[in-house]
Amino acid sequence: MRKVLSFVLVLTLVLGSFSMAFAATPAAISDVAGKNCEEAVRVLTSLGVVTGYEDGTYKPDQVVTRAEATLVVIKALGLANSVGTQKSSFTDLSGYGWAEGYIAFATQLGITNGYPDGSFKPGQTVSYNEFATMLVRALGYTDVSLTGTWPAKYVNQASAVGIMDDIASGGAAGANRGDVAIMANNALTAYIGSVDKDNNWSPIIKSGSVARDNIVYDTMIGRLGGNFFEGIIFDTDSSTINIRPYVGKYAEYYTSKADGKGDIMAIAAVKSTAIAGEFDDDNANNWTVAQVFEGNDDVDYKLAADMTDDTEFFYNGESTGTLSPSAITDVEVDLSGKTIKELYSASQWHVDIAEKIDAGDLDDLADGELLGFDFDTDKKDSIIDDSFELIGAKSLSDIKGDNVVYIYSGTDYIRKVAVGTEVVEGKITKINSDGDWIIAGKTYAFSDVADAASSDADAGDTVKVWLDAYGDIFDADVVSGSAKDYAVVLNTGSFDQIKLFLATDSSKVFDTDLTSAEYTAATSPANRLIGYGLDKDGAVDSVYTDDFYVAATTAEIVSNKVFDDGTRTYAIASDVVVFTKDGSDYGVTKLADVDKGTDSVGEIVSFILRENKVVAMIVNEGIAAGSGDDSYAVISKTEASTNAQDDKAYLLTGFIDGKKMSEVYTSSRSTIGEVTTGVAIYEFKYNDDKNVSKITKFTTAPVTGAVSADGKVSDGYIQLASGKKAIADNAVVYEVVFKDDNTTVKEYKAYSGTIKATYNVWMYDTDDDKAGAEVVIIEKN
Known part of the structure; x- marks a missing residue:
């Protein structure tokens, strides 16, 4: 007995945190426009489940109380007229007379309970877990019919029947009015059931002639006057909800009239599958078995049967007689794998105008138009939101300057507005075979509308791109770039043209779109080095020489x-x-x-x-004839002669990269001179034939000094009086022998082994890194 009583007390505490009631004021939804809860609030308002406030607001972010939650659930169940004047035994309902009958009725139905001390706490907030539990209990589920513990078993069941769809928050946080409306709206089409003696829940079946499989299931929307109908293809604007996003879809629905001709109150389930793409060209004008619909997802879908009279056609969201297969851009189908079993509808969506919008264009919204096309308006000349579909933005007021806007117009009015708000800036790392740009690892295709930008940029350029609502590139500017963004000005031609020598090793004449000052900066003095940018038409529209320009230098x-x-x-x-x-x-x-x-x-x-x-x-000009590796040599002897072309020819002997050298070098550009006076190393450049193409004395001063402690190259350093000096792992060591004057080099020898104390050293870092000296010359004392 104690265990049972303990369980009841815990259950009472858990279920005691429910309930809500919206102020009994006229419906007003002015502050939910464009929000996720807009449609839910509108539907529930039309059904009398919720209302707004006298100041014309709904306050979607305001947290819901226990008393308010109770009111919403009872009204959603269609039981408001059953409440009557019931009185509750709770002790703290003073000031909550408007909710007392609902609280008493909800307690009687087991939807909510109070606390052990006899209180209900009507002003306490209700959490997402608690409101989900209330709705699941309203559908007939009980503790014993669900497995697990609270709140998980109730929240899981709420998710299973769709109550938690479009809810970003959850848990123990206080549920706000907007989310409570979404959850209650989601529950409208869920089946209401009962639990049998074996603790199994099953849906309640009612009588009726028009219903799913000729069966009428008990639902909240049904109790509130909704009549269920099996699937139709939506082509009407007569609806409590915004039907525009459903036009052409095949779906189950609830309507306000038993004959199915009333306002659509709710969508029970969309049964068709949407595919965007186009029919193949082979059968572009014929409806035949095996016609292939090439989806934008790179999947081909095969038509299983000839077209039937049941297929409906739409042009920009309005019914039309028929469409050529080659014109179709979207279909709604019964899909099995890659086979279209039935084609419910086929649509052609055509962009009537596409622009990167400016602030002036937005001013026209006050007059019910945009980019020269009209919206459907009411008697007060206000735009009717349900007359068109809006994608990419929550409301027309969210459209900003520089957004990419596509207008799809029907016979008289705009039927769809697609808004691209995203701007991407980054380097094009690759352009694939389809011409798509890969920026920061993401692939962007180009929009196929008439005004879309062309691909003027190259891989390596940094670009700024404006995307449409579908994520495709509509417009693009080159911000800065790789090699192609720098050039030498060859001549000016005329004010509207400029000839450039490009980093692609070629010259080209460009049209210009520059100011007078920009043109002067680009062309004066002649043969100036500039950076440049191109507009989408390929004309030079920007130049830069910042931050520094040198006319001549000995740098x-x-x-x-x-x-x-x-x-x-x-x-x-x-x-x-x-x-x-x-x-x-x-x-x-x-x-x-x-x-x-x-x-x-x-x-x-x-x-x-x-x-x-x-x-x-x-x-x-000073280019090595080839791309062979550089080498560094010590030269013991140079013998000069003159060849038939009066060029200086040299026979060089010594060591290069640690090996004996005997090279012939010919040059008309410079002479080597006497190279055996004093210690020095020389940089050798080779052409593709492995012949010496250039010899230059290495001018970076070596580290010199007397060795103060014995060491080897493998030690990684030489100890000098001034400190340790690093030696590269691949260092080459030579010994120098002087003539009697102790200053003129007599010869060099290859050397390996210990570099002993008292030796003199010359250490050369030839690649300007931190690895240490690559060439070391020693003198034995």
Whole structure:
């Protein structure tokens, strides 16, 4: 007995936290327009289940009380007239006379209970778990008919019958008026049942001639006057709910009249499957068995039977006589796998106008039109929301300037407005074979409407794109780019044209859409290095030379990372665009292939500095003939001669990369001179035939000093008096032998083994990294 009493007390405490009643004021939904709860509030208001407030608001975010929750459930059950003047035994209902009868009736039905102390706490908030429990109990379920513990078993059942659809919140949080309306509206079409002696729930069947499989099931919407009808293809605007999104669909529904011709009160279930795409071209104008509908999901669907008289056709949401298969863009079907068993409806959606809208266009909404097309309006000239479908925005007032708007108009009025609000900016990492852009790992196709942008940008460009309501690109601007965004101005031609030498190693004449100041900046002085941008028509619409421009300089490239003009060192961007200049001729090369020396070859003519990095430059011609790896050598002896072309030819002996060297080098551009005076290393460049194409003295000063402790290359460092100096793992070590004057190099020898204390060293870091010296020269004392 104690266990049973304990269970009853716990159950009473749990169920004692239910109930709600909306203020008895005229229906008003002005503050739910565009919200998720709008349709639910409208339906429940028309059925008398909820009402608004006297100030014309509904207050969807306001949390619901226990008394209010009770009122909603009893009214949704169609039992408001059964409440009568019932009195409750609860002790704390003073001031809640409007709800007392409902509370007493709900308690009698087992939908809710009070607390052990005899109170009901009518002003206490109700949680999502509790309201879900109330609705499930209103459908006839009991504790013993469900498995598990509270609240999970009730919330799970509420989810199973669709009560929790479109509810983002949940749990023990207080349920607000908007969500309570959604949950109650979802419960309208759920079956009401009863529990038998074996604790099994089953739906209650009523008598009736028009119903699902000729059976009428007990539902809240049925009790409130709704008449159930098996499927129809929706083609009417006469409805309590907004029927526009359902036009062409095959669905079960409830209507206000027994003959099915009244207002549609609720959709019981959509039975058709929507597919967007087009019929194949082979049978474009014939309805035949095996006709293929090519879905936008890249799946082909086969028509199983010839068209029947039952198929309905729609053009921009309005019924039409028929459509050619080649014109169809959307179908509603009975689908089995990839087979269309029945074609309920076929629609053609045609965009009448597509624009990236501006603020001035939005002013026209006050007059019931948009982009020159009219909305259906009421007697007060207000736009009738149910006369069109809106996708991509919750309400017309949410449309902003620069949104992409598609208008689909019927015979007289707009039937659909599709609003694209998303703007994406990023680098195009790839353009696939279909021309789609991959930006930040996501693929974007181009809209197929007439005004959509064309694909002017290239992979590597940073772009700003405006997407339509379907996620496709409608318009695009190149913000900044890869190689193609930098160029050398070859000539001006006329004010509306400009000839550029591009980073694609070719020249092209462009139309321009520039201001006078922008045009002057781009073309003065001649042969100027610029950055540029193109509009969607391929005309140059922006130029930039910021932040720095050099007309002439003796700036010397030190490495692939920096160059020095004698005043400061500039960082070079890893994707720097390098133009070469040879007289009046231009070319394009890689930075790694530019000679780095002290003569005029390889010097920077001009550059563009952006965000403190060099992004583009022009250098004097100085390109290695090939892309072979650089090597570093010590030269013991140079023997010079003159060839038939009066070029200087040299026989070089020494070591390169640790191996004996005997190379012939010919050059008309410079001489090596006496290389055996003093310690030095030389950078060798090779052409594709592996012949030496350029020799340059390595000018970066080495680290020098006397070794203070024995060590090996494998130790990773040499100990000098000034500290430890790093050696690269792949370091090559040579021994230098001087002539009697102790300054002129006599020869070099390959060396391995210990670098002992008292040796002198010259340590060269040839690749400007932190790994240490790649070439080490020692002198034994």
